[in-house]
Amino acid sequence: MLLCDVGNTFLHFYHKGRIWKEKPYALTKKKENLPIYYISVNERFERCLLASHPYCINVGEYIELDTPYEGLGIDRKAACKAISDGVIIDAGSAITADIMHEGIHMGGYIMPGLAAYKKMCADISPALNKELEPGVNLYELPKNTTDALSFGAIKSVILMIKNTSRTKKLYFTGGDGKFFARFFENAIYDNTLVFKGMQKALEKHI
């Protein structure tokens, strides 16, 4: 079964335990007779997928999640389906945190992803157009602009996750998921969470 998660930067694919990402305007040919089961948060990139392959099935409606949250992104829903207790942090273009408790989604929040953070600083002022330093010391006050920006971006995300996770297990996914996971003891990095949730939902329907 070939699965695809259409995001706001990349299309992520999953096939027989292997995952990879592709750029929306440089999609590779897939076997024509293999259906692509997909979810999408980006209409434009979804059209790229549909143009590249004759047999694509949007399975968004199969992914049902017990939640009071209105308008939860389908990728977040899918990742939440993969676990029943814990916090899922998807650190990609945006960083989303979703709290699951006994199979029920309790709510969540959204922060900018690290790349967006960098871009935003550059937009404010050329003086703030710096690469983030992933190794910045988070326990000492910064003493130059690069460190000051990196400290502001990375530490604010970490403090938010610490504040809202309490004793729950943390599941990191997404491009920067591995980076953030290393700051937490009770953390698991799993870049297949969305696909695990999709599979779980599909098993009931296909």
Place this chain on the structure above:
Amino acid sequence: MLLCDVGNTFLHFYHKGRIWKEKPYALTKKKENLPIYYISVNERFERCLLASHPYCINVGEYIELDTPYEGLGIDRKAACKAISDGVIIDAGSAITADIMHEGIHMGGYIMPGLAAYKKMCADISPALNKELEPGVNLYELPKNTTDALSFGAIKSVILMIKNTSRTKKLYFTGGDGKFFARFFENAIYDNTLVFKGMQKALEKHI
């Protein structure tokens, strides 16, 4: 004495205890014989000021601060000059925090301002193009996109300030300074901090 702080969005003026802001391309005429003592973090907007008034004096070099921080913005230096102990949070286009201890600047960090935060979210996805809700409940998990973005933006700034301020007094300034000040008990809002620092430095030189 007419003072001016050229920022990345507005030019802020100070004259006889009164402060006001003007847009860079809509500067009002000032009395021709009155010198404008100014600092600037934005070259383009500085040129707007110079074009609008015949007698402008950049006083950046008069503002000396004891600090290990390299490349500290001149507006941050000026605000730091205004106090000897405490944390200064300037919440404008960017949000900067600077820690002063016994007259010495210990370091500081930079986060995006609320407007930049909103823009960044809109850039990531049209689905995230929402106004922030300043009254969002920060003690309950968000249950819709507007709350999720507002919670992520506002709470991350508050947690950072709490984490780095400890027992120090907090001095808020800048466009969103009053908004953030209300989340802290030991907070003062003073939108003249930069000008107080400029005055202090100028007294020695003029």
